[in-house]
Amino acid sequence: MYRYDERDRAIIRDRVTQFRSQTERYLAGELTEEEFLPLRLQNGLYIQRLAPMLRIAVPYGLLNSTQLRRLARITRDYDKGYAHFTTRHNVQLNWPQLEDVPSILAELAEVDMHSVQTSGNCIRNTTSDPYAGVARDEIADPRPYCELIRQWSTFHPEFAFLPRKFKIAVSGSEQDRAAIRVHDIGVQIVKRGGEIGFQILVGGGLGRTPILAEEIRDFLPEEDLLSYLEAIVRIYNQLGRRDNKFKARIKILVKALGVEEFARRVEDEWARIKDGAEKLTPEALAWAKSFFTAPEYETFDGASSDADLQTQADGDKAFSRWLERNTFPHRVPGYRAVRLSTKPTGVPPGDVTDRQLEAIADLADSFSFGEARVTHDQNVVLADVPQNRLYELWQEARKYGFATPNIGTLTDMICCPGGDYCSLANAKSIPVAEAIQRKFDDLDYLYDLGDLNLNISGCMNACGHHHVGHIGILGVDKKGEEFYQVQLGGSSSENASLAKVLGPSFSRAEVPDVIGKILDLYIEQRQPEEHFLDTYQRIGLQPFKESVYANAK
Template identity: 65%
Template sequence: MYIYDQYDQTIIDERVAQFREQTTRFLNGELTNEEFLPLRLQNGLYVQRHAPMLRIAVPYGLISSKQMRAIADVTETYDKGYAHFSTRQNIQLNWPALESVPDILADLAKVQMHAVQTSGNCIRSTTSDQFAGVAKNEIEDPRPWAEIIRQWSTFHPEFAYLPRKFKIAVNGATDADRAAIRMHDIGVQLVKNDQGEVGFQILVGGGLGRTPILGEVIEEFLEQKHLLTYLDAIVRVYNLKGRRDNKYKARIKILVKAMGMDAFKALVLEQFNAIKDGEGTLTTQEIDRVKAHFKSPSYKTLSDSDAVVDQLKADNKGFNNWLTRNSQAHRQDGYVSVTLSFKKVGYAPGDATAKQIRATADLAEEFGFGEMRITHFQNVVLPDVEISKLPALWEACKKHGLATPTIGTLTDVICCPGGDFCALANAKSLPIAEQILAKFDDLDYLYELGDIDLNISGCMNACGHHHIGNIGVLGVDKRGEEFYQISLGGASGQDASVGKILGPSFKADDMGEIISKIIDVFVEKRTGEELFIDCVRRIGLDPFKERVYAKSN
């Protein structure tokens, strides 16, 4: 895990002092709302429906037990005792008082955390696979590369005021894309060339929002030393050519689509050729320096077979369900990664109480090496759990309400805060998630259905990533009433696709029943153990339309 040096700490401490002075001036009436707006956005502070919202950076989702405990302390001292894990692998506070935000940032700085570039028209926090570094079939750990990008992009003087926000994701696995790189402004995929050298495939022009577009490959194989200069060239072209007259058409995806990839790439190469061997070129020494922060922990020599665990799986259905759904194979024999579920009836998806946050930190130390990963699915991963310790971990997770065995199922819902909190939302998201969680509470039935991604957004900004949910739900406003539009066929992995709208929207009270009808069609039409996404792609939307829009007799 990357540890701040004296320069990192000084920069963050100085930023906190600067924002404290700016906040004081605003509260004293010396700065107008318009003047304070860019200053607060540079520090992750939004004005929401009921209170400010502070977005805290968790680079590529990696967080230590010490940092997690600091988050718990902050929620109790300055907020309402809970935090929210976001789809960007960050943490959000929904109720901080404006005058307390500098104190929050000062407390976070003590544990090497901040809110820099979590909002505003800049390069946002770089994201990656929640199983990075421990997953099987990885070319190599993508976290050092995400960290290199983070260091390059943080406070980059040329990219502090881009046409719109800008997001980069890095993936290292060969058999999965858990970072959704095709839906980012820039996607970075680790690859090997014919000589066995590790480099990068670069994608550009992806994104969600009002115009969801899959990114296209702009470079098939980029040498490691050129990573930053090539990214610099892409962002520089965007900064120069991106639209600033219309925020809805200001993302790089619109620029790439308007210009065409060939023309866009020509401009990138022009910029790249001018700087590729300059000061931004990565040296072996610099790459090794960053990689040294991500060395493997002291794994024991263990076997993947444990008689006690195997017997408990056979004897206890609950344990078997949890292990099947919430554990992931590990590259090291004798270990697995375990996902703690923050999806439970009665709670907003991704919300965690201070007590649960502290418990998570305790579990990371007792059953791992004190590190955790926040996932795009608003859960938390313990990356290094000894197989023999799984029964004890299961019992501990149950005690804290973190053992819901539904990872990857229909009720592992991705959901933005929606109209309950966000001033931009057209409709509430959380009540729809609650309906679905309550309606599909039969675990055996959920397991029979197999993997289904259901994503809910309260508006077209798509913070719930509804476009790439197998089932996507979008809140819309119809003459002051909240309605919900459904799309089917979206996916975020290696076979990424944008869902297609089913038809006219539905009232909030009908959503649970509508989702049930969609699932009924799937059950009737699937062949064998066919997944939902494969069934939709095979039969198309018409059977689903016929069922959900059928007139009652």
């Protein structure tokens, strides 16, 4: 994990002091709302439907136990006792008082945290694989490159006011767990002839116009990462539209120019700057990688450890279920990564209380070298848990509501805060999520369905990534009433696809039964070993449409 030095801390302290003065001037009437708007956005502060919302940065998802405990205290002292994990690994507070925000930022700075560039038209928090550094299919650890991108992009003077917000994701494994094809820039680590480099994808994004990113370079040398990213963002900054925010994302520019022409312009710009200040020297690369070394793992006999674990699983069905669904293979024999589920029935996906944040810190200290990771799907990973302590961890996790064995199932859904909080939302997301959780709360049924991603967004901004859910739900406004459009067939993995609209929208009360009809047809039509997405891709949208709307008036 990257360790802040005194220069990092001085920058963040100065930023806090600056924003405190700006907030005081605004509250005193010395700054207008229009003048204060870009200042608060640069510090992660939104004004939502009912209260301000503060978005706190969690770079590429990593948190240490000290930071978790500070977050717990902040949610208890300055909010309503809970926080929300987002799909960009960040943490949101939904009820802070405006006058308290500078003090919250000061408390965050004490533990090397901030809210810089979590909003506004700038380069946002870089995201990555929650299993970075421990996954068996890893080509190279993506975290050093994420840190280099963070340092390059933070306070970059040329990119402080881009045409629109800008998002980068980095994958270091054969399986894409970072959703790189739905980002403005997706970076895939590759190896060619023993050399590490990058495949660069550009122009992805969801929202009003969902588009999958396209490749503009199949192999970029390791030392050229930052200079090439700079060239991409420069072209976007120069040519991206500023007259219409709905057409301002880089995906629209790439589509307008064509990917070949966009790539040509990037290559021309890169040729001018590639040997400049952004070129990564061997020393710079070694420095970044030095922060992400392996912890002091114990040595276990892998076969013996696996056998002991299997004996425990055979003796306890509940533990066996959790073990199968909520743990992930580790590259080091005798260890596993563990997902703490934030999605028991009746809890808004991604929400955690102050006491749960403290519990995660305790679990991290006891079982995983004091570190935890926020995931793209709003859960938490403890990456380095000894197998001989998994049963003990499971028992502790159950006490705090983190052991629901539903990872990867229908109820492990992504869900934005929706109309309960967001001023942009057309409809509420959280009640729909709960209704689905309650209707499909039978674990045997969920396991029979197999891996299935359900994503819910309250509006076209797609914070819940409904376009890439196997089943996606979008809140829409229908003559002042909340309705929900259902989409099928999306995926954010290495074989990414965009979901297609099933048909006319439904009332909130109808949604659970509609999902039930979709699942009934899947069960009826699937072949052995097929997951939902496989069946959908084989039979297409039409049979699902006919099943759902067969008796519609």
